[in-house]
Amino acid sequence: AGEIIVSGFRAALQSAQNIKRNADTFVDVITAEDIGALPDRSVAEALQRVPGVNIGRFEKPSDPDRFSVEGTGVIVRGLPFVRSELNGRDIFSATGGTVLSFNDVSPELLGRVEVFKNLTADMVEGGIAGTVNLVTRKPLDRxxxxxxxxxxxxxxxxxxxxxxxxxxxxSTTFETGAGSFGVQFGYANSELVSRTDASQLGDPCFRAPSLDGPCIRVAPVDSGGFAGDPVFDEANFPPAGSVVVPKGAGVRTTELERDREAFSGVLQYESANRDLLVTFEWLRAETSFDTDETSAIALINDDLLFPVPAAGSTFEFDENGIFQRGILSQRIGDAFATPFGRGGIPLELQRFQRFTDSTTEDFSIDIDWSVTDRFRVNFEAQRIDSDLKQDSIISTMSTWANVA
Incomplete structure (x- = not known):
């Protein structure tokens, strides 16, 4: 019978299954064929295909006000403490931490992505939630x-x-009497221009149905947050008949422009008897990320002050007492809340621009020598350079106005 060679998408599935089957811990794998077949524009978006892995949809994990069209941080089984590696080694980018920004790596340059959900004794510590290992393409792999x-x-x-x-x-390989040589070069350029429009309600809280008092809190609130002992418990909170009213509202438009350019080069040598493998690798990623945002945000930050319906209007609530529509204002005549005596709540008009340029460059050499069946020598050396430049411009104007 002739030899049966499995290739294409079925081979990719078989390769991923074999890696999972032979692993010492729980691991999921996305191969290059999977990445190329999916409409993902970053490694983070490709990772969301893995069971138990989610990605953030905000520009930054600490900034839930600004949505991002492109996925950002990776969360494994609900935890954000994920360690990142490149070819099994430490990798970082100039983003303020010791982890890789997955958006800085072009998915086209990867051979596979491995997600380890548990640690083994031979793995470097730090991946409390899991470890993501990005494995680049190599010429001797094919x-x-x-x-x-x-x-x-x-x-x-x-x-x-x-x-x-x-x-x-x-990529190409050369077979000689001394062994096999492989050369590979990769390039990827990706641009993304997006815009997000958002509206928000600020600090909704319980109020008495008469709307003549401030927020009803479980515990008192001061400038530093909750303070003092709780004044309500689960048996009597929220008070019967109370309604939920926001203390402000706002709208924002955010325009994002991302330009990512990546280069990679690999040289490999494998001896004729395949007991020695030497790999030289170079990877460079250049990313620019520009943000241009315009917003109008109205909010009463003082917990002693509270919004009331504008003159001649009323608030509308649903059957559960949740605010539906109305015009937020403050009582005219309160010199502290409305200095000009015209009512309204504090309104901040803002224009924000941020220009970010980052570069990450990685050089590495890996020598794997099987001296005997029971003795193996491995030598690795790596150099990483990262650079980040960020400029921000912000302009703000404040006034008082009724908010509908």
């Missing part, structure tokens, strides 16, 4: 000459602009 490329375009309906993307990867 012998012969291979050339691949992609051209794509993404249209943002709110931004009304096209975002192009191109990638190229070429």
């Amino acid at each position: 012998r012969g000459t291979h050339i691949a490329g992609t051209i794509e375009g993404n249209y943002g309906d709110l931004a009304e602009e096209w975002s192009p993307g191109v990638s190229f990867n070429g």
Whole structure:
């Protein structure tokens, strides 16, 4: 019978299953074929396909006010403490921490992504939630000459602009009497222009149905947050008949422009008897991320002050006492709350711009030598350089106004 060779998508599934089957712990794998077949624009978005892995949809994990079209941080089984590695080694980018910004790596340059959900004794500590290992493509993984490329375009309906993307990867191997040699070069460029429009209600809290008093809290609130002992418990909170009213509202429009360019080069040598493997690798990622935001946010920060319906209007609530619509204002004549005596609540008009440029460059050498069946030598050396430049401009104007 002839030899049966499995290739294509079924081979990718078989490869991922074999890695999971032979692993010493719980691990999920996304292969290069999976990444290329999915419409994901970053490694983070590809990772969300893994069971138990979620990604953030905010520009930054600590900033829930600004949504991001492109996925950001990775969360494994509900925990954000994820360790990142590149080819099994430490990797970081200039983002203020010792982890890799997954958006800085082009998915086209990866051979597979491994997600370890538990630690083993031979793994470096730090991945409380899990460890994500990005494994780049290698020329000796697929012998012969291979050339691949992609051209794509993404249209943002709110931004009304096209975002192009191109990638190229070429590799070849040479078989000689001394062994096998492999050379590979990869390039990827991806742009993304997006716009998000958002509206929000600020600090909704329980109020008496007469609306003549401040927020009813479980515990008192001062400038530093909750203070003092609780004044209510689960048996009598919220008070019967109370309604929920926001202390402010706002709208914002955020325009984001991201440009990512990545280069990779790999040289490999494997001896004729396959007991020695030497790999030289270079990876460079350049990312620019620009934010342009306009917002109008109205909010009463003092817990002793509270909004009331504007003159001649009323608040509308649903059957559960939740605020539905109305015009938020403050009582005219309160010199502290409305200094100009015209009512309204504090309104902040803001224009915010941030320009970020980051560069991460990684050089590494890996020598794996199987001296005998029971004796193996492994040597690795790595150098990482990261640079971050960030400029921000903010302009703000404050006034008082009724908010509908």
